[in-house]
Amino acid sequence: MSLIKSISGFRGTMGGQAGDNLTPLDIVKFTAAYVVFLQESHPEVKTLKVIVGRDGRVSGPMVNNVVCGTLMGMGVDVLDIGLSTTPTVEMEVIHSDAHGGIILTASHNPFNWNALKLLNENGEFLDAKEGKRVLDLAAAEDFTFVTTESLGKYSTSDDAIRKHIDAILALDLVDVEAIRKAQFKVAFDAVNSTGGIALPMLLEALGVQQVYPINAEPTGVFSHNPEPLPEHLSELCETVRRRHADVGFVVDPDVDRLAIIQEDGKPFVEEYTLVAVADYVLQNTPGNTVSNLSSTRALQVVTEKYGKQYEASAVGEVNVVAKMKENNAIIGGEGNGGVIYPALHYGRDALVGIALFLTHLAKSGKSCSSLRKMYPNFVISKNKIELEPGTDMDAMLAHIRQKYAKQPIIDVDGVRINFENQWVHLRKSNTEPIIRIYAESETETTSEHLAKKIIDDIVNFLKNRS
Numbered sequence: 395m396s397l398i399k400s401i402s403g404f405r406g407t408m409g410g411q412a413g414d415n416l417t418p419l420d421i422v423k424f425t426a427a428y429v430v431f432l433q434e435s436h437p438e439v440k441t442l443k444v445i446v447g448r449d450g451r452v453s454g455p456m457v458n459n460v461v462c463g464t465l466m467g468m469g470v471d472v473l474d475i476g477l478s479t480t481p482t483v484e485m486e487v488i489h490s491d492a493h494g495g496i497i498l499t500a501s502h503n504p505f506n507w508n509a510l511k512l513l514n515e516n517g518e519f520l521d522a523k524e525g526k527r528v529l530d531l532a533a534a535e536d537f538t539f540v541t542t543e544s545l546g547k548y549s550t551s552d553d554a555i556r557k558h559i560d561a562i563l564a565l566d567l568v569d570v571e572a573i574r575k576a577q578f579k580v581a582f583d584a585v586n587s588t589g590g591i592a593l594p595m596l597l598e599a600l601g602v603q604q605v606y607p608i609n610a611e612p613t614g615v616f617s618h619n620p621e622p623l624p625e626h627l628s629e630l631c632e633t634v635r636r637r638h639a640d641v642g643f644v645v646d647p648d649v650d651r652l653a654i655i656q657e658d659g660k661p662f663v664e665e666y667t668l669v670a671v672a673d674y675v676l677q678n679t680p681g682n683t684v685s686n687l688s689s690t691r692a693l694q695v696v697t698e699k700y701g702k703q704y705e706a707s708a709v710g711e712v713n714v715v716a717k718m719k720e721n722n723a724i725i726g727g728e729g730n731g732g733v734i735y736p737a738l739h740y741g742r743d744a745l746v747g748i749a750l751f752l753t754h755l756a757k758s759g760k761s762c763s764s765l766r767k768m769y770p771n772f773v774i775s776k777n778k779i780e781l782e783p784g785t786d787m788d789a790m791l792a793h794i795r796q797k798y799a800k801q802p803i804i805d806v807d808g809v810r811i812n813f814e815n816q817w818v819h820l821r822k823s824n825t826e827p828i829i830r831i832y833a834e835s836e837t838e839t840t841s842e843h844l845a846k847k848i849i850d851d852i853v854n855f856l857k858n859r860s
Contacts, residue, residue: 399529403519405500405509408453416508418460425464425496426539427532428512431524432470432494436515439493441546443471445486445513447478447554448498449647450587450612453508457498461510465496466546467539475554477588477612479649480511481743482558487517488739489557499648502621505614518740519712555592558745559599565737567678568749569757574601576756581606581639581655583630585620586613587647589744596745600752606637622646622653622731624661635659641755641762645744651731652744654751656762665690665729669769671747672725674754675735676700681724684717686710687810688774688819688832689729695770708807709821715740729774774834775841779852781827786859790829791820793855794848811848816840818848 397406397415404424406416413420432442444465448454454477462472475486480497487495493515500507512520512528520528540546562568580602584590590610597605608629609617619626622644634642634655642655654662654670662670669692672683676697683697686709694704707717714734718726727734732742735750758765781787791809802812808821816835823830829852833845 399532400525403509403511403525404532405503405507407506408508416457418456421457421460421510422464423532423535423537424510424528425461426468426537427528428494428496428510429465429468429470430531430537431528434527435524436493441469441471442494443473443490443492445473445475445483445490445492445495446498447475447483447486447495448588449479449649450477450590450614451498451500451505451508451647452614453506454498454614457508457510461496461498462548466548468537468546469540469544470546472546472548474548474550476550476552477591478554479558479588479592479745481650481739481741481745482554482592484513484517484739484741484743485558485561486551486554487513487515489561497648501648502646502651504620505616516740518715521712521716555595559592559596561738562596562746562749563599565735565746565749567675567737567753568600568746569753570599570601572756573752574603576640576752577603578641578752578756579604579606579637579639580752581608581630581633581637581642582610583608583627583633583642583644584610584612585618585622585644585647586611586616587620587649588612589645589647589649592649592745593643593645593748596748600749602752604639606633606639608633616647620647622651622664624653624663627653627655627661630655631659631661641752643744643748649744650742652733652747652751653731654762656766658763660763662762662766664731665772665774666692666766666769667731667747667751668725668727668729668733669693669696670754670765671733671735671750672696673769674750674757675725676702679724682721684714684721684723684726686714686728687804687807688821688830690772690774691817691834692770692772706804706810711742713807772834772836773838773841774832775838775845777831777833777845777849779829779831779849781829781856783827785827785856787822787827787829789859790852790855791822794820794851797851813844816844818844820848
C-alpha cells in the first residue's frame with residue numbers, strides 16, 4: 395500500500411491508515427491545500443470556482459463526494475462534470491470561468507488506486523513551483539473552513555464530453571468528410587473506464603462506418619492491466635483481426651494516452667502515435683515540435699524532414715508543455731502515446747489524437763501498417779535498477795556523465811547520452827530508490843546491448859563504492 399505525494403498531484407491505494415494510503419482524511423487535506431493555493435493565486439476573487447471530473451474507477455464516487463464536499467466547505471463553487479476524461483476536464487476549465495480543476499484518476503495504475511490531479515486556471519497541470527506550494531500547504535494543515543452562510547454552491551453538467559468533441563470537429567486539420575468517405579471499420583478498447591463513453595461519441599461524430607467496442611462499460615473493474623502496452627492488448631489485437639477492422643485504438647482509464655493497433659493485429663507501437671500525428675500536422679502546418687528526453691528520435695527525423703526544429707524537454711507533461719511554449723511548437727507530447735495539440739489545448743489528449751490520426755489515414759489512402767512503414771524504425775529498451783535505500787544516485791549519474799564526457803550529453807533531467815543514431819537516458823525516480831535506463835537504437839538487439847552496457851557501468855560503480 396502506498397501514498398505518493400508529488401508536484402503533479404496525489405495518488406495512492408485506497409483504504410488503510412491515513413497518511414500511508416489515499417484515505418478520506420488525506421483527500422480532505424490535499425483538496426483543502428489546493429483551495430488555499432487557489433486563494434493565494436486569486437486574492438481578488440471572492441468566490442472561487444473549480445471543475446471536478448473523474449474516470450470510471452470503483453472508488454470514484456466516494457472520492458468525488460469527499461472532494462466536492464471539501465471544496466464547498468472551503469467556500470468554493472463546484473461544477474461536477476461526472477464521468478469524464480482528463481482532457482475533457484482541462485477543456486472545461488479553459489472554456490469556463492473556473493479558476494482550476496481537479497481530475498480524479500490514477501491514470502494507468504490498477505483499479506485499487508486513485509488520485510487527485512490538479513489544474514490551474516488555464517486547464518494545465520501545476521508547474522513545479524506551484525505543485526511544491528500545494529505540498530507545503532498540505533503538510534502545514536492550516537485550513538479555515540467557512541460557515542454555513544458561505545458554503546460553496548454545487549452544480550452538475552453532463553455535456554462536457556460533447557463540447558470537447560465539438561471543439562475537435564471544428565479543428566481545421568480534422569476532416570470528417572474524408573473519414574466518412576474512407577468507410578473505416580474501427581475497434582477500440584476502453585479498459586472499462588470513461589473511454590467507453592467518449593470514444594463511441596467521437597467515432598460516430600467523425601463518421602466512422604462500423605465500430606467494434608471491447609471493455610466499453612465504465613465499471614472501473616479493469617479487464618486487464620490498464621497501461622496501454624502491447625503485452626496488455628491481445629484481446630484488441632484479436633478483435634481487429636477477427637473483425638477485419640482498419641485500425642484499433644486503446645486508451646488508458648483517463649483517456650490522455652493513445653495506442654494504435656494495425657489492421658494486421660500488430661501494434662503500431664505507442665511511441666509512434668505522436669510521430670504519425672505530428673507528420674500529418676507538419677504536412678499541413680509546418681512548425682517546431684517537442685517531446686521528452688525518453689521519447690523516440692523518430693519525431694526529430696520527421697520534424698527535420700520539413701525543415702523545422704525539434705527540441706527535447708525533461709520528462710513530464712508540464713515540462714513538455716513549457717518547452718512547447720518556449721519553442722512555439724505546433725505539435726508535441728510524449729512517447730507514451732500522449733499527443734499535445736495546442737490548436738485545441740495544452741494537454742495530452744487521446745481524442746484529438748484519434749481524430750487527427752484517422753484524418754491522416756484517410757487522406758493517405760494507405761493501410762495502417764503501410765503508414766507505419768513510412769517512418770524510421772527505432773526500438774527503445776526500457777529498464778530499471780532497484781537500488782538500496784540511501785544510494786547516492788546523484789554521484790552515480792555524475793560518474794556516468796564523466797565517463798561519457800566526449801559524447802553529446804543533455805542533463806536537464808538525469809543524464810541523456812547521444813551516440814550516432816542511438817541514445818541512452820538515465821533518470822532517478824522522485825519517489826523510489828530506482829534508476830530508469832532507456833536506450834534507443836535501430837534494432838532491439840542494439841538498443842538492449844546499449845542499455846546493458848550502461849547498466850554494467852552502474853553495477854561496477856556500486857561495487858567500487860561498497
